[in-house]
Amino acid sequence: TQSTRPQRLLGAVQKNATRGDPRSVVQAIDQFCRQKEWAMNVGDEKGCILDSVVSEVNPATVLELGTYCGYSTVRIASLLPPHAKLITLEFNPDFAAIARQVIAWAGLEDKVHLVEGASGDWIPKMTEQFGVKTFDLVFLDHWKDRYLPDTMLMEECGLLRKGSILLADNVICPGTPDYLEYVRSSPRYESQYFKSHLEYTKVEDGLEKSVFLG
Ligand SMILES: O=C(NCCNC(=O)c1cc(-c2ccc(F)cc2)cc(O)c1O)c1cc(O)ncn1
Numbered sequence: 001t002q003s004t005r006p007q008r009l010l011g012a013v014q015k016n017a018t019r020g021d022p023r024s025v026v027q028a029i030d031q032f033c034r035q036k037e038w039a040m041n042v043g044d045e046k047g048c049i050l051d052s053v054v055s056e057v058n059p060a061t062v063l064e065l066g067t068y069c070g071y072s073t074v075r076i077a078s079l080l081p082p083h084a085k086l087i088t089l090e091f092n093p094d095f096a097a098i099a100r101q102v103i104a105w106a107g108l109e110d111k112v113h114l115v116e117g118a119s120g121d122w123i124p125k126m127t128e129q130f131g132v133k134t135f136d137l138v139f140l141d142h143w144k145d146r147y148l149p150d151t152m153l154m155e156e157c158g159l160l161r162k163g164s165i166l167l168a169d170n171v172i173c174p175g176t177p178d179y180l181e182y183v184r185s186s187p188r189y190e191s192q193y194f195k196s197h198l199e200y201t202k203v204e205d206g207l208e209k210s211v212f213l214g
Protein backbone atom coordinates (compact mmCIF):
# COMPACT_ATOMS: atom_id res chain seq x y z
CA THR A 1 0.00 0.00 0.00
CA GLN A 2 1.08 3.59 -0.67
CA SER A 3 2.92 5.46 2.07
CA THR A 4 1.76 8.94 3.06
CA ARG A 5 3.88 12.09 2.93
CA PRO A 6 4.15 12.26 6.75
CA GLN A 7 5.34 8.61 6.74
CA ARG A 8 8.00 9.45 4.12
CA LEU A 9 9.02 12.51 6.16
CA LEU A 10 9.45 10.29 9.26
CA GLY A 11 11.52 7.86 7.16
CA ALA A 12 13.85 10.70 6.17
CA VAL A 13 14.28 11.63 9.85
CA GLN A 14 15.06 8.03 10.87
CA LYS A 15 17.49 7.68 7.96
CA ASN A 16 19.31 11.03 8.17
CA ALA A 17 19.00 12.37 11.71
CA THR A 18 20.85 11.31 14.87
CA ARG A 19 18.68 9.98 17.70
CA GLY A 20 18.55 12.50 20.55
CA ASP A 21 19.81 15.38 18.40
CA PRO A 22 16.94 17.83 17.77
CA ARG A 23 18.92 20.06 15.38
CA SER A 24 19.68 17.07 13.13
CA VAL A 25 15.95 16.18 13.11
CA VAL A 26 15.05 19.74 12.03
CA GLN A 27 17.78 19.67 9.37
CA ALA A 28 16.65 16.27 8.03
CA ILE A 29 13.05 17.51 7.64
CA ASP A 30 14.11 20.75 5.93
CA GLN A 31 16.34 18.79 3.55
CA PHE A 32 13.50 16.36 2.77
CA CYS A 33 11.10 19.24 2.09
CA ARG A 34 13.54 21.14 -0.12
CA GLN A 35 14.89 18.18 -2.07
CA LYS A 36 12.06 15.64 -2.11
CA GLU A 37 8.54 16.81 -1.13
CA TRP A 38 7.10 20.10 0.10
CA ALA A 39 5.33 19.79 3.49
CA MET A 40 3.55 22.36 5.66
CA ASN A 41 6.20 22.68 8.41
CA VAL A 42 6.94 26.22 9.56
CA GLY A 43 10.31 25.67 7.84
CA ASP A 44 13.84 27.00 8.28
CA GLU A 45 13.31 30.69 7.47
CA LYS A 46 10.23 31.27 9.66
CA GLY A 47 11.72 28.71 12.06
CA CYS A 48 14.58 31.09 12.85
CA ILE A 49 12.04 33.78 13.79
CA LEU A 50 10.18 31.21 15.93
CA ASP A 51 13.48 30.30 17.65
CA SER A 52 14.27 33.92 18.44
CA VAL A 53 10.81 34.55 19.95
CA VAL A 54 11.00 31.34 22.05
CA SER A 55 14.48 32.27 23.30
CA GLU A 56 13.33 35.82 24.14
CA VAL A 57 10.21 34.62 26.03
CA ASN A 58 12.01 31.68 27.71
CA PRO A 59 8.59 30.18 28.49
CA ALA A 60 7.74 27.76 31.29
CA THR A 61 4.43 26.84 29.61
CA VAL A 62 3.85 26.65 25.84
CA LEU A 63 0.73 25.69 23.88
CA GLU A 64 1.12 24.70 20.22
CA LEU A 65 -2.06 24.47 18.13
CA GLY A 66 -1.40 22.22 15.15
CA THR A 67 1.40 19.68 15.55
CA TYR A 68 1.40 18.19 12.03
CA CYS A 69 4.67 16.12 11.95
CA GLY A 70 6.22 17.77 15.01
CA TYR A 71 8.78 19.98 13.23
CA SER A 72 7.96 23.16 15.18
CA THR A 73 7.34 21.09 18.31
CA VAL A 74 10.97 19.91 18.12
CA ARG A 75 12.26 23.42 17.39
CA ILE A 76 10.41 24.89 20.38
CA ALA A 77 11.01 22.03 22.85
CA SER A 78 14.77 22.01 22.11
CA LEU A 79 14.96 25.63 23.35
CA LEU A 80 12.92 25.24 26.56
CA PRO A 81 14.46 25.54 30.02
CA PRO A 82 14.44 22.39 32.22
CA HIS A 83 10.98 21.53 33.68
CA ALA A 84 9.24 23.72 31.07
CA LYS A 85 6.21 22.10 29.44
CA LEU A 86 4.99 22.16 25.84
CA ILE A 87 1.43 20.98 25.18
CA THR A 88 0.72 20.43 21.48
CA LEU A 89 -2.77 19.76 20.07
CA GLU A 90 -3.33 17.82 16.83
CA PHE A 91 -6.76 16.94 15.44
CA ASN A 92 -5.57 14.50 12.77
CA PRO A 93 -4.65 11.08 14.29
CA ASP A 94 -2.38 10.16 11.36
CA PHE A 95 -0.37 13.39 11.80
CA ALA A 96 -0.25 12.80 15.59
CA ALA A 97 1.10 9.26 15.16
CA ILE A 98 3.98 10.52 13.01
CA ALA A 99 4.66 13.51 15.26
CA ARG A 100 5.03 11.27 18.33
CA GLN A 101 7.79 9.34 16.54
CA VAL A 102 9.56 12.47 15.29
CA ILE A 103 9.49 13.98 18.82
CA ALA A 104 10.79 10.68 20.26
CA TRP A 105 13.60 10.53 17.68
CA ALA A 106 14.67 13.98 18.84
CA GLY A 107 14.64 12.72 22.44
CA LEU A 108 12.19 15.41 23.55
CA GLU A 109 9.26 13.28 24.72
CA ASP A 110 9.76 14.35 28.36
CA LYS A 111 9.19 18.03 27.49
CA VAL A 112 6.24 17.49 25.17
CA HIS A 113 2.65 16.43 25.80
CA LEU A 114 0.92 15.66 22.50
CA VAL A 115 -2.88 15.70 22.78
CA GLU A 116 -5.10 14.35 19.99
CA GLY A 117 -8.36 16.14 19.46
CA ALA A 118 -10.04 19.39 18.49
CA SER A 119 -8.56 22.59 19.94
CA GLY A 120 -12.06 23.91 20.70
CA ASP A 121 -12.76 20.88 22.90
CA TRP A 122 -9.39 20.82 24.67
CA ILE A 123 -8.71 24.51 25.40
CA PRO A 124 -11.47 24.66 28.09
CA LYS A 125 -9.96 21.56 29.74
CA MET A 126 -6.32 22.70 29.89
CA THR A 127 -6.37 23.70 33.54
CA GLU A 128 -8.19 20.64 34.91
CA GLN A 129 -6.36 18.13 32.68
CA PHE A 130 -2.80 19.50 32.73
CA GLY A 131 -2.70 21.82 35.74
CA VAL A 132 -1.78 24.77 33.50
CA LYS A 133 -3.01 28.14 34.81
CA THR A 134 -1.78 30.38 31.96
CA PHE A 135 0.44 30.00 28.89
CA ASP A 136 3.57 32.12 28.49
CA LEU A 137 3.64 31.39 24.75
CA VAL A 138 1.05 30.09 22.25
CA PHE A 139 2.12 29.05 18.72
CA LEU A 140 -0.86 29.02 16.34
CA ASP A 141 -0.34 26.80 13.30
CA HIS A 142 -3.54 24.80 12.93
CA TRP A 143 -6.62 25.38 10.78
CA LYS A 144 -6.49 29.04 9.77
CA ASP A 145 -10.19 29.65 10.47
CA ARG A 146 -9.68 28.44 14.06
CA TYR A 147 -7.04 31.05 15.04
CA LEU A 148 -9.60 33.72 16.02
CA PRO A 149 -12.24 31.56 17.77
CA ASP A 150 -9.53 29.70 19.70
CA THR A 151 -7.86 32.97 20.75
CA MET A 152 -11.19 34.27 22.06
CA LEU A 153 -11.72 30.94 23.82
CA MET A 154 -8.27 31.15 25.48
CA GLU A 155 -9.16 34.65 26.70
CA GLU A 156 -12.50 33.46 28.07
CA CYS A 157 -10.87 30.46 29.82
CA GLY A 158 -8.33 32.76 31.49
CA LEU A 159 -5.41 30.96 29.83
CA LEU A 160 -3.72 34.25 28.85
CA ARG A 161 -2.07 36.58 31.37
CA LYS A 162 -0.61 40.08 31.03
CA GLY A 163 2.46 39.52 28.82
CA SER A 164 1.43 36.19 27.27
CA ILE A 165 2.75 35.98 23.71
CA LEU A 166 0.75 34.67 20.73
CA LEU A 167 2.85 33.76 17.68
CA ALA A 168 0.80 32.92 14.58
CA ASP A 169 2.07 31.18 11.43
CA ASN A 170 0.64 31.74 7.92
CA VAL A 171 -0.99 35.11 8.53
CA ILE A 172 -0.45 35.92 4.80
CA CYS A 173 -0.43 32.46 3.14
CA PRO A 174 -2.86 30.70 3.43
CA GLY A 175 -3.88 33.78 5.47
CA THR A 176 -5.87 34.46 8.61
CA PRO A 177 -7.58 37.80 7.86
CA ASP A 178 -10.13 37.79 10.67
CA TYR A 179 -7.44 36.90 13.27
CA LEU A 180 -5.05 39.58 11.96
CA GLU A 181 -7.78 42.23 12.04
CA TYR A 182 -8.64 41.25 15.62
CA VAL A 183 -5.16 41.28 17.19
CA ARG A 184 -4.13 44.42 15.26
CA SER A 185 -7.22 46.46 16.18
CA SER A 186 -7.91 45.21 19.72
CA PRO A 187 -6.64 47.44 22.56
CA ARG A 188 -5.88 44.22 24.47
CA TYR A 189 -3.02 43.26 22.12
CA GLU A 190 0.22 44.82 20.93
CA SER A 191 1.03 43.19 17.54
CA GLN A 192 4.11 42.99 15.33
CA TYR A 193 4.46 41.42 11.86
CA PHE A 194 7.60 39.46 10.94
CA LYS A 195 7.78 39.34 7.14
CA SER A 196 9.12 36.08 5.74
CA HIS A 197 8.21 33.47 3.11
CA LEU A 198 5.99 30.43 2.91
CA GLU A 199 8.12 27.46 3.95
CA TYR A 200 10.54 26.29 1.23
CA THR A 201 9.14 28.80 -1.32
CA LYS A 202 9.55 32.42 -2.49
CA VAL A 203 5.88 33.21 -1.78
CA GLU A 204 5.36 35.90 0.88
CA ASP A 205 4.18 34.78 4.29
CA GLY A 206 4.93 35.89 7.84
CA LEU A 207 4.47 35.45 11.56
CA GLU A 208 2.38 37.79 13.71
CA LYS A 209 3.60 38.22 17.29
CA SER A 210 0.95 39.58 19.64
CA VAL A 211 1.41 40.43 23.33
CA PHE A 212 -1.74 40.09 25.46
CA LEU A 213 -2.01 43.25 27.58
CA GLY A 214 -4.51 41.82 30.08
O1 LIG B 1 -4.57 20.64 7.90
C1 LIG B 1 -4.62 20.53 9.09
N1 LIG B 1 -3.78 21.14 9.94
C2 LIG B 1 -2.68 21.86 9.40
C3 LIG B 1 -2.99 23.34 9.46
N2 LIG B 1 -1.93 24.04 8.71
C4 LIG B 1 -2.15 24.34 7.44
O2 LIG B 1 -3.20 24.08 6.92
C5 LIG B 1 -1.04 25.00 6.68
C6 LIG B 1 -1.16 25.10 5.29
C7 LIG B 1 -0.14 25.67 4.53
C8 LIG B 1 -0.28 25.77 3.06
C9 LIG B 1 0.19 26.91 2.40
C10 LIG B 1 0.07 27.00 1.02
C11 LIG B 1 -0.52 25.98 0.31
F1 LIG B 1 -0.61 26.08 -1.04
C12 LIG B 1 -1.00 24.85 0.96
C13 LIG B 1 -0.88 24.75 2.35
C14 LIG B 1 1.03 26.13 5.15
C15 LIG B 1 1.14 26.04 6.53
O3 LIG B 1 2.28 26.48 7.17
C16 LIG B 1 0.12 25.48 7.31
O4 LIG B 1 0.29 25.45 8.67
C17 LIG B 1 -5.62 19.70 9.71
C18 LIG B 1 -6.15 18.63 9.00
C19 LIG B 1 -7.09 17.87 9.62
O5 LIG B 1 -7.61 16.80 9.06
N3 LIG B 1 -7.46 18.18 10.88
C20 LIG B 1 -6.90 19.24 11.49
N4 LIG B 1 -5.98 20.00 10.95
Ligand SMILES: [Mg+2]
Pocket (backbone or CB within 6 Å): 040, 041, 042, 141, 169, 170
Ligand atom coordinates in the same frame (compact mmCIF):
# COMPACT_ATOMS: atom_id res chain seq x y z
MG1 LIG C 1 1.94 26.73 9.23
